[in-house]
Amino acid sequence: MTLIVHNTLARAKEPFEPLDPEHVRLYVCGPTVYDLAHIGNARPVVVFDVLYRLLKRLYPRVTYVRNITDVDDKINARAAETGEPIERITARTTEAFHADMAALGALPPDVEPRATGHIGEMVEMIEKLVADGHAYEADGHVLFHVPSMPDYGRLSRHSREELIAGARVDVAPYKRDPADFVLWKPSAEDLPGWPSPWGRGRPGWHIECSAMSRAYLGEAFDIHGGGADLIFPHHENELAQSVCAHGPPFVRYWMHNGYLVVKGDKMSKSLGNVLTVRELLADAPGEAVRLALLQAHYRAPLEFGRDTLAEAKAGLDRLYRALRDAGAHEPAEPAPAVLEALLDDLNTPAAIAAMHETATALNRAEDADERAALAGSLLGAGALLGLLQADPTAWLHGEGDDAAEIEALVAERVAARRSRDFARADAIRDTLAARGIALEDGPDGTAWRRAG
RNA sequence: GGCGCGGUGGGAGAGUGGCUAUCCAUCGGACUGCAAAUCCGCUUACACCGGUUCGAAUCCGGUCCGCGCCUCCA
Numbered sequence: 001m002t003l004i005v006h007n008t009l010a011r012a013k014e015p016f017e018p019l020d021p022e023h024v025r026l027y028v029c030g031p032t033v034y035d036l037a038h039i040g041n042a043r044p045v046v047v048f049d050v051l052y053r054l055l056k057r058l059y060p061r062v063t064y065v066r067n068i069t070d071v072d073d074k075i076n077a078r079a080a081e082t083g084e085p086i087e088r089i090t091a092r093t094t095e096a097f098h099a100d101m102a103a104l105g106a107l108p109p110d111v112e113p114r115a116t117g118h119i120g121e122m123v124e125m126i127e128k129l130v131a132d133g134h135a136y137e138a139d140g141h142v143l144f145h146v147p148s149m150p151d152y153g154r155l156s157r158h159s160r161e162e163l164i165a166g167a168r169v170d171v172a173p174y175k176r177d178p179a180d181f182v183l184w185k186p187s188a189e190d191l192p193g194w195p196s197p198w199g200r201g202r203p204g205w206h207i208e209c210s211a212m213s214r215a216y217l218g219e220a221f222d223i224h225g226g227g228a229d230l231i232f233p234h235h236e237n238e239l240a241q242s243v244c245a246h247g248p249p250f251v252r253y254w255m256h257n258g259y260l261v262v263k264g265d266k267m268s269k270s271l272g273n274v275l276t277v278r279e280l281l282a283d284a285p286g287e288a289v290r291l292a293l294l295q296a297h298y299r300a301p302l303e304f305g306r307d308t309l310a311e312a313k314a315g316l317d318r319l320y321r322a323l324r325d326a327g328a329h330e331p332a333e334p335a336p337a338v339l340e341a342l343l344d345d346l347n348t349p350a351a352i353a354a355m356h357e358t359a360t361a362l363n364r365a366e367d368a369d370e371r372a373a374l375a376g377s378l379l380g381a382g383a384l385l386g387l388l389q390a391d392p393t394a395w396l397h398g399e400g401d402d403a404a405e406i407e408a409l410v411a412e413r414v415a416a417r418r419s420r421d422f423a424r425a426d427a428i429r430d431t432l433a434a435r436g437i438a439l440e441d442g443p444d445g446t447a448w449r450r451a452g
Numbered sequence: 453g454g455c456g457c458g459g460u461g462g463g464a465g466a467g468u469g470g471c472u473a474u475c476c477a478u479c480g481g482a483c484u485g486c487a488a489a490u491c492c493g494c495u496u497a498c499a500c501c502g503g504u505u506c507g508a509a510u511c512c513g514g515u516c517c518g519c520g521c522c523u524c525c526a
Contacts, residue, residue, distance in 0.1 A: 229520080303464090
């Protein structure tokens with residue numbers, strides 16, 4: 001039972017061997033808090049939440065760090081645009097992020113450091129890079145000197161020459177090398193700034209993750225995750241900073257999730273096709289959104305269409321129906337197929353398929369002990385994936401304040417059927433169907449659920 | 453231009469050199485007062501062209517198509 005993980009560094013699956021089997025350490029890049037999270041932001045959160053749950057099962061101790069980026073030019077721009085104070089924007093957005101991710105069933109990380117709380121560590125690290133000749137001050141900025149690191153580009157497989165050739169941006173005049181990137185930059189009076197040896201300023205784009213991962217996980221740790229679009233430049237530069245400041249290896253396994261696309265295009269603000277988690281949660285329960293994200297393998301592109309949520313909901317309904325009919329049970333060991341699928345580089349689609357096979361076996365089984373075992377197995381698999389956490393009947397009944405009224409109609413119909421007044425029974429069923437309520441007559445009574 | 457990813461049945465989506473997941477939808481059967489749910493079954497896919505092989509959707513080469521990164525971005 002070994003965990004296999006795709007390592008971006010090798011572009012291949014590798015057996016996971018923790019630096020310290022007694023304590024596995026995981027860092028995932030968190031949000032820049034300037035706007036509501038969209039479904040693309042949610043993908044890494046949910047994917048790495050499954051990894052976190054799996055690691056916790058496999059190892060005695062796991063520390064999961066996910067940062068909050070609360071100093072960034074996008075935040076500054078938003079504040080300038082709307083006039084809302086920066087602290088309010090970041091506080092409000094952080095709160096919304098927490099609420100949205102909790103709705104998706106994501107466990108909170110063990111540590112959630114904020115960039116503004118670690119400026120001192122960043123300055124310290126930059127000083128070390130300058131002292132060691134990996135960075136230099138120029139025109140109020142401090143820049144990382146890319147040629148000072150011979151194997152720069154190992155993660156993204158971009159050579160320095162290629163980067164320069166492909167550069168579509170103007171190279172700032174103060175750069176010694178076109179590939180050099182900013183560690184520290186000066187702040188005008190009206191922008192957030194902190195004192196530093198190079199004057200009042202703020203950190204560059206990548207140094208925060210280097211400083212915070214070191215603060216909580218040490219100079220070398222096991223897994224660093226994030227979206228594929230972070231491979232370059234963010235993670236490449238982060239790796240360069242950390243390795244040059246503390247020496248290799250920094251991170252053993254880099255894991256990146258694929259993009260989420262909407263109708264063939266990558267979701268982005270400029271295309272105006274952004275789906276916020278909040279909007280989606282208005283249309284479907286959090287678990288349905290979560291399942292939609294886990295139904296495709298994390299490295300594959302995931303197309304989020306109009307039907308994606310409804311299909312995820314339908315799949316969950318099937319599992320919840322099986323659980324409802326099985327009665328209450330405690331989570332138990334998941335089916336081996338579920339665990340095997342997850343151990344193979346987080347193959348959640350295969351794990352979910354195995355859950356459906358468990359559900360089929362449960363629906364078919366008649367022996368009470370067997371049914372209890374299968375229901376427990378299904379719940380155990382759900383716990384590992386962060387699914388099936390709701391009460392089955394409550395899930396199937398859905399949201400609405402008309403439950404009592406529905407129950408009354410159902411009871412009335414049961415009475416009508418008992419007296420073989422099928423015309424009355426069918427009329428009640430039609431009434432309920434018109435309200436989106438489907439009935440399921442079983443040997444032990446009539447269940448109802450909100451359909452569609 | 454450089455680097456990289458992907459093309460699987462009506463839809464979604466795994467996977468393995470030969471035994472052809474799983475879910476949704478459709479259709480048929482069982483069950484049901486009738487339905488719904490459930491179970492059983494049906495539909496038998498792997499972009500294209502070559503090659504390797506007893507055998508490839510799965511390995512190799514090429515072609516076409518779609519997408520991403522190289523710029524803030526999960």
